[in-house]
Amino acid sequence: MTPFTTVVGPAAPLMRDNVDTDVIIRIERLTSLGRNELGPYALEALRLRADGSEDPGFVLNQPPFRGAPILLAGSNFGCGSSREGAVWALMGLDVRCVIAPSFGDIFFSNCFQNGLLPIRLPAPTVERLAAACAGGAPVTVDLQQCVLRTPDNSTVPFTVDALRREGLLKGLDDIGLTLQHDDAIRTWQREDRIRRPWAWPAAALERP
Amino acid sequence: MAGRTLFDKLWDAHVVRDLGDGWALLHIDRHLMHDLGGGPGFAEIAARGLELHDPGLTFATPDHAVSSQPGRVATTFPLGGRLHAALRDGAKSAGVQFFDLGAPGQGIVHVMAPELGIVLPGLSVVCTDSHTCTNGGIGALAFGIGSSESVHVLATQTLRQQKPRRMRIRCEGTLASGVTAKDLALHIIGRLGAAAGVGHAVEFAGPAIEALEVEARLTLCNLAVELGARFGLVAPDERTIAWVAGRPWAPEGAAFEAAAAYWRKLTTDPDAVFDSEETIDASQVAPTVTWGTSPEHAIAIDAAVPDPATLGPRAQEGAAALAYMGLQPNAPIAGTPVDWVFIGSCANSRLSDLRAAAQIARGRKVASGVKAWVVPGSEIVKRAAEAEGLHRLFTEAGFEWREPGCSMCVAANGEQVPPGQRSVSTSNRNFVGRQGPGARTHLASPAVAAAAAIAGCIIDPRALR
Numbered sequence: 131m132t133p134f135t136t137v138v139g140p141a142a143p144l145m146r147d148n149v150d151t152d153v154i155i156r157i158e159r160l161t162s163l164g165r166n167e168l169g170p171y172a173l174e175a176l177r178l179r180a181d182g183s184e185d186p187g188f189v190l191n192q193p194p195f196r197g198a199p200i201l202l203a204g205s206n207f208g209c210g211s212s213r214e215g216a217v218w219a220l221m222g223l224d225v226r227c228v229i230a231p232s233f234g235d236i237f238f239s240n241c242f243q244n245g246l247l248p249i250r251l252p253a254p255t256v257e258r259l260a261a262a263c264a265g266g267a268p269v270t271v272d273l274q275q276c277v278l279r280t281p282d283n284s285t286v287p288f289t290v291d292a293l294r295r296e297g298l299l300k301g302l303d304d305i306g307l308t309l310q311h312d313d314a315i316r317t318w319q320r321e322d323r324i325r326r327p328w329a330w331p332a333a334a335l336e337r338p
Numbered sequence: 339m340a341g342r343t344l345f346d347k348l349w350d351a352h353v354v355r356d357l358g359d360g361w362a363l364l365h366i367d368r369h370l371m372h373d374l375g376g377g378p379g380f381a382e383i384a385a386r387g388l389e390l391h392d393p394g395l396t397f398a399t400p401d402h403a404v405s406s407q408p409g410r411v412a413t414t415f416p417l418g419g420r421l422h423a424a425l426r427d428g429a430k431s432a433g434v435q436f437f438d439l440g441a442p443g444q445g446i447v448h449v450m451a452p453e454l455g456i457v458l459p460g461l462s463v464v465c466t467d468s469h470t471c472t473n474g475g476i477g478a479l480a481f482g483i484g485s486s487e488s489v490h491v492l493a494t495q496t497l498r499q500q501k502p503r504r505m506r507i508r509c510e511g512t513l514a515s516g517v518t519a520k521d522l523a524l525h526i527i528g529r530l531g532a533a534a535g536v537g538h539a540v541e542f543a544g545p546a547i548e549a550l551e552v553e554a555r556l557t558l559c560n561l562a563v564e565l566g567a568r569f570g571l572v573a574p575d576e577r578t579i580a581w582v583a584g585r586p587w588a589p590e591g592a593a594f595e596a597a598a599a600y601w602r603k604l605t606t607d608p609d610a611v612f613d614s615e616e617t618i619d620a621s622q623v624a625p626t627v628t629w630g631t632s633p634e635h636a637i638a639i640d641a642a643v644p645d646p647a648t649l650g651p652r653a654q655e656g657a658a659a660l661a662y663m664g665l666q667p668n669a670p671i672a673g674t675p676v677d678w679v680f681i682g683s684c685a686n687s688r689l690s691d692l693r694a695a696a697q698i699a700r701g702r703k704v705a706s707g708v709k710a711w712v713v714p715g716s717e718i719v720k721r722a723a724e725a726e727g728l729h730r731l732f733t734e735a736g737f738e739w740r741e742p743g744c745s746m747c748v749a750a751n752g753e754q755v756p757p758g759q760r761s762v763s764t765s766n767r768n769f770v771g772r773q774g775p776g777a778r779t780h781l782a783s784p785a786v787a788a789a790a791a792i793a794g795c796i797i798d799p800r801a802l803r
Contacts, residue, residue, distance in 0.1 A: 146655055148532050148632050152769040157750040160374065161403055161417045175771050180757075206533035206566060210769060211748075212468040213374075214484040232536050235502070235568040236468055236482050243486035291500065292359055304486075305388070308494045311355055311363060315391075315496055318354040318365060328589035328597035329367055329461055331394060 132245035133301035134273055137226045141269045142195035143202045143260040150210035151237060155219040157211075168215060169222020190223070194266020197223070202260045203230040205253065208237025217244045227271045229256055229278075242294045245301065247273060249288045259286065273299060341607025343504050344573050345539040348479035348604065352462045360500050366395070366491050368457055370447045370465035371434070373400035374750065375485045377424020379466075380432055382489050391495040393433040397456050398425055400439065401446045402750045406682075406713045406740040412439060415751045432492075437717075445716020445742045448472035448684040452556065453718055455585030459574035459601040464491060468563045469684050469766065475556035476582065477574035477604050482563065502568065503613035505538040506606070509546035511621035516800045518694070519554035520686060520764065520783035522546070523561035524626040526618055528636030535567030538613065541606060542572050546620035552581040553690045560685045561766055564633040574601045625798055628768050628781040629671055630659030635768070639786065639798045642668050662770055663778050664758070672796050674780075678761035679710040679791035680773070681737075681784050683747035686764035687715030689722050691784040696728045698788035698799055704736030705794030711738045713745040737791065749774050762790040 159171040177188050184191045190198065201220070207230040208216060217240045220228070226246060231253040233241075241248045249271070251259075259280060263269055267281035273295060278286040296302065308315075323330055342350070355363040371379065376398050383390065390396065403418030404410065413419035422439075429436035437443030443450055448469055451457040459477035464470060466488045473480035487497055507530075513522060527534075540562050542555075550558065555572045562570025572578075579598045582588050589597050624638035635656075637644070645667035646656035660667065665674070681687070681695050692714060704710045712732050714720035720742050723729060729739040746753045747765035754774025755761040761779050764787050765772075768779040780796065789799035 147652070148634075148655075150632075150767075150769045152767065152772050156771060156775070157402075157748055161421065161750055175775070180776070206536060209532060209536075209566060210468065210563075210767060212466055212482040212484055214466075214486060217484075232533055232566075234566070235536060236484055239487065240484035243484060293357070293361055293498075304498060305386075305490050305493045308363065308490065308496060308498065311496075312494070314355050315363075315365070315494065319392075319495075322365070326460070326597075326600065328593045328600075329458070331456070331587055 131243070131301040131303065134226065134245050134247050134298040136273065137199050137271045138268050139199040140194050140266040141200035141202050141229070141259065141263040142189050142198040143263065144189055145202065145204050145257070145260055147204035148206045148209055149203060151208055151213050151216035151234070152210055154208065154216040155213065160213060160215040165215065165218040166222065168219035172219035172223045199224055199226045200269055200271060201225050201228045202256055202263065203228055205231040207233050209234035212236040214240045214243070217241055217246050221246055229259065231256055242297060245298060247271065247298060251286065251288060255286060341610035343606045343610045343612060344477070344541055344571055344604055345504050345569065348460065349501055351460070352479060354496055357498060361498055362501065363496050364462060364499050366464050366495055366497060367461040368451070368463045369396040369488070369491045370451055370463065370470070371396060371398040371425065371488070372402055372447050372465070372467065373404065373418065373421040373425045374402045375466040375488060377421055377428050379485060379488050379492060380428025381424070383492050388493045390432050390434070390492050395495060396434045396492065397451065398429040398434050399437040399444050399447060399450060400425055402744045402748055404439065404743045405751055406743045406745040406753060408740060410439070410741050418751050440717065442717050445719065446684045446687065446744055448560065449687060449715030449719065452476055453585065453716060455582060455588030458582060458588060458597065459578060460604055464497065469560050471562045471568065471570040472556050472560040472684055474562065474569055474571040475559040476552060476578050477572060477601065479569070481568045503538045505535060505540045505567070505614045506612045507540055507542050508544040508615065508617045509542060509620045510544050510617060511546055511619050512549060513546055513620050513623060516785065516803065517623050517625060518783045518785065519550055519557040521626040522620060522623050523558050524628065524633065524636040524781060525623045527561065527565050527633045528626065529618065530565060530616060532564060532632050532634040533566045535562065535565040538567050539569035539571065540565060540567040542570065543606070547572055548575065551690065552578055553688045556688070557685055561633070564766055573605045625783060625786050625800070627671055627786060627796060629663065629665060630656065631662055631768055631770050632659070633766065633768060633781060635659060637671060639672055639796065642670050672798060674796045675760065676708060676762050676790050676795055677759040678755050679708060679787050680713070680746045680761060680763040680765065681711065681787050682713030682715065682745050683765035684715065685766040686784050687713060687719065689719050691764065692719070692723050692728050695784040695788035696731050698785055698792065698802055699735040699737060700731055702735055702792045704791045708791055708794050710736065710791035711740055711746065713740045714742050716742050746773055755779070762787045762796060
């Protein structure tokens with residue numbers, strides 16, 4: 131996983147609620163393309179017109195925000211389908227940070243698995259940021275200090291869960307960390323077979 | 339000590355280790371895999387030199403990217419054929435139970451897993467699909483995950499999770515005759531909004547829930563994620579226990595009795611406190627349909643499409659939704675002409691759903707110009723429906739009777755509503771482009787969908803009874 135420390139760049143305002151993962155990446159793109167090929171199709175229902183040409187009215191097609199690494203969004207960003215491809219697609223557009231009042235729960239988890247930082251801030255704060263960033267001047271997202279520095283030289287603190295912050299800063303792999311607890315997992319399983327024998331299907335019981 | 343909620347009890351029973359800061363290492367009792375993410379998941383395990391921790395706790399079946407065309411095989415939809423082969427081969431070499439096309443057990447994961455007794459009350463269940471919350475309808479701790487988390491489960495049989503807040507939605511009163519769990523779900527989402535459950539596990543409770551059949555509870559919990567919640571729950575009761583008994587993978591005899599004794603304790607204590615509570619009057623729920631591009635855009639079937647100007651800060655979003663849907667403000671939703679009807683999906687493809695649709699279709703004809711599909715949720719549902727003669731009833735009325743899978747809900751298999759055409763669908767998402775680019779989807783119950791097919795427009799099914 132790509133570590134995340136500090137990201138600097140324009141913050142594109144996509145200020146609408148309930149941007150779902152179907153809109154972030156269409157399902158056919160996931161069945162036909164690899165995870166590194168999705169960027170050109172991210173947000174295509176919004177970014178492209180029916181004939182496949184870019185819609186100049188869409189914020190990410192406008193010069194200051196093309197390739198912006200930060201996205202400002204409305205509430206419940208990434209709701210809907212669990213598809214992790216939504217995160218891969220945004221990263222394919224070079225987005226590394228999304229700031230919104232709230233996120234779809236599964237999308238939020240998926241972000242941390244891939245080095246994309248989702249930041250929750252109150253809606254008025256996100257709206258104030260959108261106004262301050264409207265010209266496309268760069269914003270700094272500093273995960274070490276957990277602070278945003280905006281073009282008008284103000285700072286906005288944010289919080290990220292400690293475990294997840296550490297994982298992002300180091301690009302840590304959860305599987306390796308969890309397997310350090312494998313003795314505890316196997317002990318729990320042995321005890322559970324006695325506690326809830328009915329929870330263990332025969333095929334699993336037969337295994338050593 | 340304060341009482342615990344159903345969710346607390348389910349959560350606590352699966353904590354292998356407290357990781358601090360609200361994090362827990364949770365044991366995963368059942369891992370369901372489907373054709374979209376399954377093959378790549380197995381491939382990643384192999385590429386990283388990892389082994390499956392407990393292959394006997396993982397179950398796989400193709401559903402998303404398989405054709406539902408009668409007589410289909412895996413390669414009928416070639417892209418899906420590749421995903422099918424990867425899932426089948428990955429499952430085989432990992433020692434994972436695989437339910438192949440045409441075999442009893444194949445179907446939409448959230449239909450086949452409880453139907454087979456693979457999912458049971460009290461178990462923790464995950465799948466790379468947001469509608470895994472469906473399984474909460476029988477009192478399982480079931481939630482959707484991403485593909486990285488799925489690989490984590492394959493390798494460790496656990497997940498690192500932060501406990502969500504607890505929310506209860508009490509449904510008082512009784513649903514009126516002809517009003518279903520799907521109508522109740524859409525009504526709740528319309529009332530509370532698509533983000534009301536974000537960060538929460540939602541328990542549905544109250545007399546209207548206790549009165550629901552088990553399959554209806556699965557439908558209700560299926561839509562918990564459209565409320566923003568990763569978990570939906572209904573406490574298991576005697577109805578649940580009777581429903582589970584005798585299913586192929588369910589425990590038998592003394593083991594079943596021990597399980598049932600455990601399941602009877604899975605209720606919220608009277609003195610338990612929720613982080614938030616809502617109350618819904620079920621007697622006020624009418625057949626409900628969506629008018630826009632979020633499940634929260636739901637109205638009673640006899641209501642008018644809202645005027646975006648009345649939606650306050652949501653005016654712009656409402657106007658965009660109306661423009662996409664090709665609808666006029668203040669027009670009655672009933673009478674809107676439809677081109678497509680889709681009866682299926684993990685929301686509404688169980689035998690009870692097909693019976694409800696068949697009751698409307700019986701002896702009638704699909705309106706000319708309407709294409710209407712019935713896609714059973716699993717091979718077992720399909721065979722049971724055929725044994726009752728439902729398939730003939732549908733085909734005689736002009737519906738197509740198809741093979742089990744996700745089909746036109748997710749449109750991952752080339753089965754799409756053409757651009758600009760209007761569909762009444764028993765699925766759970768009316769997002770922009772969900773049923774195909776430019777497709778206009780109205781979510782509804784099986785009875786509403788069947789009635790729309792017959793009338794050629796959105797209509798209250800109670801008018802056809």
